[in-house]
Amino acid sequence: MSLLIAIRGWSPDQWVERFSKAAHPRPVFDARAAFDPAAIRYAAVWKPEPGLLARLPNLRAIFNLGAGVDALIGDPTLPDVPLCRIVNADLTARMTEYVVLQCLMYLRQVEPYRRLQSERRWQPIDQPAATDVRVGIMGMGVLGQDAAEVLVRLGFRVAGWSRSPKAVAGVETFAGEEGLAPFLARTDILVVLLPLTPETRGILNRDLFRRLARDGVLGGPFLVNAGRGGLQVEADILAALDDGTLKAASLDVFETEPLPASSPLWAHPGVIITPHVAADSTPEALVEGILANIALHEREGRLNDVVDRRTGY
Ligand code: NDP
Ligand code: OXD
Numbered sequence: 001m002s003l004l005i006a007i008r009g010w011s012p013d014q015w016v017e018r019f020s021k022a023a024h025p026r027p028v029f030d031a032r033a034a035f036d037p038a039a040i041r042y043a044a045v046w047k048p049e050p051g052l053l054a055r056l057p058n059l060r061a062i063f064n065l066g067a068g069v070d071a072l073i074g075d076p077t078l079p080d081v082p083l084c085r086i087v088n089a090d091l092t093a094r095m096t097e098y099v100v101l102q103c104l105m106y107l108r109q110v111e112p113y114r115r116l117q118s119e120r121r122w123q124p125i126d127q128p129a130a131t132d133v134r135v136g137i138m139g140m141g142v143l144g145q146d147a148a149e150v151l152v153r154l155g156f157r158v159a160g161w162s163r164s165p166k167a168v169a170g171v172e173t174f175a176g177e178e179g180l181a182p183f184l185a186r187t188d189i190l191v192v193l194l195p196l197t198p199e200t201r202g203i204l205n206r207d208l209f210r211r212l213a214r215d216g217v218l219g220g221p222f223l224v225n226a227g228r229g230g231l232q233v234e235a236d237i238l239a240a241l242d243d244g245t246l247k248a249a250s251l252d253v254f255e256t257e258p259l260p261a262s263s264p265l266w267a268h269p270g271v272i273i274t275p276h277v278a279a280d281s282t283p284e285a286l287v288e289g290i291l292a293n294i295a296l297h298e299r300e301g302r303l304n305d306v307v308d309r310r311t312g313y
Helices: 013-023 089-107 110-118 142-153 176-185 206-210 234-242 283-300
Strands: 003-007 028-030 042-046 061-064 134-138 157-162 172-175 189-192 222-225 248-251 271-273
Touching: 003 013, 013 028, 013 283, 042 283, 061 283, 089 110, 089 142, 089 189, 089 222, 089 248, 089 283, 134 142, 134 176, 142 157, 157 176, 172 176, 206 234, 234 248
Parallel strands: 003 028, 003 042, 042 061, 134 157, 134 189, 157 172, 189 222, 222 248, 248 271
Antiparallel strands: none
C-alpha cells in the first residue's frame, strides 16, 4: 500500500499527519511535495488538480474525502479505477444537525423574533405545530434518509423524492419525473440533498419554486440547499425571494465557491448563508475507515462505497 494525499480547498496538513500515523509503516505521500508517480497505489483526494490522478500509472483506487464526487467525475482525465465516496456516521450526523436546525428555525420563527427583539417588541406570533409543517427532501440517499428519520421523530410531515422508488418508515415517498410535481405540491420546506449530476444541474429554478405548496401554515415555501451549488440557479432564487415565490432560503452551497463578495445573496434579508460547512469531513472521523477500505481491497479485491460512474453518484 502506498497512498497519495491530494487536497485543494482545505488544509491538507492534518490529513497527511493523521494518514501517516494511522498507516505507519506504510508510505503516505503529500501531493504538495515530490513523489514517484509509479509508487502510488491509492489516492485520497478532495478536488485534486485536474490531470494529477491520470499521471499515476499504478493507481488501483481513488478515495474521495467527501460524499459528493461531482468535482472528480467532471475531470475528463479521471482514470478508470474504482472511485469511492464517504459514507460515514459522523458526516451524516453533521448533515442531519444542519437540516434539522434550518427546519426548526423556520418552524419556530427565529428570524421574525430576531427582528422583533431588535425593535424591543414583546409580540408573540402564532406558533404552528411541527405536525402541520410539510418537509420535502430531494435526495433520499444516506444523508436524506437520516435527516428524514430525525424530522419524523420531531413530528414534521416528511416526504422524500429520489430517482428510484423507496420505502422509508413514516415518510411519504415519490420517485422520478412523475413523482416530482406531487412531491413539490405538498412541500412547505424543501430540503435539497441531491448529488450534482447532468440530470440535477440547475434543478432548483424558478419553475420548480412555483410548484411548491402555497397553502402551508408557514405562509409560503422555504428552501434549504446543502447538496451542491450547481443544483441552484441563484438569479432565480433571488427573483423568487423578491416576488414572494419563496419566503426564505438557507444556502450552504453556491454556484461559485467561495461565494464572491459581489453576490447579492450576501445582503438579501431572506437568505441565510453558511460557507459549505453543513457536514464537514474531518480526518478524525474518516481516516481509519478509508484505510480499512484499502485493507479490504488488498485482502479481498473489493471496496465499499464505490460510485456508479454511469449515474455520477
Ligand atoms: P447518496 O448517493 O446516498 O444519495 C443521493 C440521493 O439523490 C439518492 O436518493 C438518489 O436517488 C437521489 N438522486 C440522484 N439523482 C437523482 C435524480 N436525477 N432525481 C431524483 N433523485 C436523484 O448521497 P448522499 O446522501 O451521501 O449525499 C448527497 C449529496 O450531499 C452529495 O452528493 C453532496 O453533493 C452533498 N453533500 C454536501 C455536504 C455539505 O457540507 N454541504 C456534505 C456532504 C454531502 P436513488 O436513491 O434513487 O439513487
Ligand atoms: C461532501 C462535501 O461532499 O463536503 O462531503 O461537500
